[in-house]
Amino acid sequence: MYAFEYHRPSSLDEAVALLTSEDIKPLAGGQTLIPTLKQRLAMPEALVDLGRIEALKGIRKEGDAIVIGAGTTHAEVAASEVVRGAIPALARLAGLIGDPQVRNRGTIGGSIANADPAADYPAAVVGLGATIHTNTRTIAGDDYFQDLFTTALDENELITAVSFPIPQAAAYEKVANPASGYAVVGVMVAKTAGGVRVGVTGAGPCAFRATAIEDALARSFTPEAAKGVAMPADGMNSDIHASAAYRAALISVLASRAVAACGG
Amino acid sequence: MSIPISMTVNGQPVSGSVEPRTLLVEFLREQLHLTGTHVGCDTSQCGACVVIADGVSVKSCTALAVQCDGSQVTTIEGLANGATLHPMQQAFNDHHGLQCGFCTPGMVMSAVDLVTHAPNPTDEDIRKGLDGNLCRCTGYQNIVRAVKAGAEGMRTGMGG
CATH class of the missing domain: 3.10.20.30 (Beta-grasp domain)
Structure with missing residues (x-):
């Protein structure tokens, strides 16, 4: 690997003070960033290791929401009694990410900041209507993902926590790439006080809500209603793993499975 | 630096x-x-x-x-205690959970971690628990057998 500098702040303020240019990048669990550095797809001159900032860790119930610190690993979310009790679909989603070793080091903040189009957490952020907390503000989940690897975060703005409102029911269904574990398509369906939400990852450049399926499920919360919606293939991802049309078809299929898993 | x-x-x-x-x-x-x-x-x-x-x-x-x-x-x-292999190592030996052996250190460490957190894993638990480990020789059948035996060895404190 190429040479870079390394900083290990122990507080959020210290971390923010170190992030003074776009050539200095935060390091969370490193499960995407370290392979990226090895391939020189990114070449920051320094890394700011967020791994020792205690304020970024932990899971708590706060009112009607589950708040997960940005530095919490996927394995911790998957195993958390608090998450399993309040939003079992979120614990299940975390347990489907990558492989056990990736889950032991990868963090929710890192995943959401990276915004890989095939990552799992974005489906939960959009599907559950999460709120992203940063060092400067809060961002609604609906406004957060903007394009391929592009989010509403400003340069060197740090995610501190993600707050998930507890739904009445929710389920996550995914077709995983058998080699990488990434979602070819993943769909989070949630029944909430404010209506039905359907968050989709893997299908497009970034996570989005399938509003046509939401409308159909608002009329009839049944697997058949979800399956009956033909999603357009326009703008969907197309690669060696799946065509745009196949991904579009998967959205309806996975949404119907998720509705069934919700007891709909 | x-x-x-x-x-x-x-x-x-x-x-x-x-x-x-x-x-x-x-x-x-x-x-x-x-x-x-x-x-x-x-x-x-x-x-x-x-x-x-x-x-x-x-x-x-x-x-x-x-x-x-x-x-x-x-x-x-x-893992080993002097000349005595760890139960998971012994189980890989007993059940031919390797051929060339290149992947084996990682397989054994992942298996030990799996069994530490789930002492009595099913075949499915083992296959999911080894999601992050590739073996290009064995086809995994004997690895799953070895991990199952190793889990028993770890529970009873005996070799696999």
Whole structure:
């Protein structure tokens, strides 16, 4: 690997003070960033290791929401009694990410900041209507993902926590790439006080809500209603793993499975 | 830029000086000469480099040594008790859970982590638990048998 500098702040303020240019990048669990550095797809001159900032860790119930610190690993979310009790679909989603070793080091903040189009957490952020907390503000989940690897975060703005409102029911269904574990398509369906939400990852450049399926499920919360919606293939991802049309078809299929898993 | 680090590896305090870019596996192999931990793909897919750090399995090719400053690390060399193999190692031997053996250190470390957190795994638990480890020889059947026997050995404190 190429040479870079390394900083290990122990507080959020210290971390923010170190992030003074776009050539200095935060390091969370490193499960995407370290392979990226090895391939020189990114070449920051320094890394700011967020791994020792205690304020970024932990899971708590706060009112009607589950708040997960940005530095919490996927394995911790998957195993958390608090998450399993309040939003079992979120614990299940975390347990489907990558492989056990990736889950032991990868963090929710890192995943959401990276915004890989095939990552799992974005489906939960959009599907559950999460709120992203940063060092400067809060961002609604609906406004957060903007394009391929592009989010509403400003340069060197740090995610501190993600707050998930507890739904009445929710389920996550995914077709995983058998080699990488990434979602070819993943769909989070949630029944909430404010209506039905359907968050989709893997299908497009970034996570989005399938509003046509939401409308159909608002009329009839049944697997058949979800399956009956033909999603357009326009703008969907197309690669060696799946065509745009196949991904579009998967959205309806996975949404119907998720509705069934919700007891709909 | 050289950074002093220290950690506990296989129960022994160790220290060294590393560049920020030094991977945990490079520190283990090149500075501590613990070459049982292998580098297969170097892209965090194959799992030959799995070690246990602070109680959980990690891919040591996808962690910087400086990130593990202060950590408790166990490598494949730390499992056996003198000439007595760890139950999981014994089970891989007894059940032919390897052919060429390149992936075996990582397989065994992932299996130990799996059984530590789920003492009585089903075949499905084992296959899911070894999601991050690739073996290009065995077709996995004997590895699953070995992990099942190793789990029993770990529960009873006996060899597999």
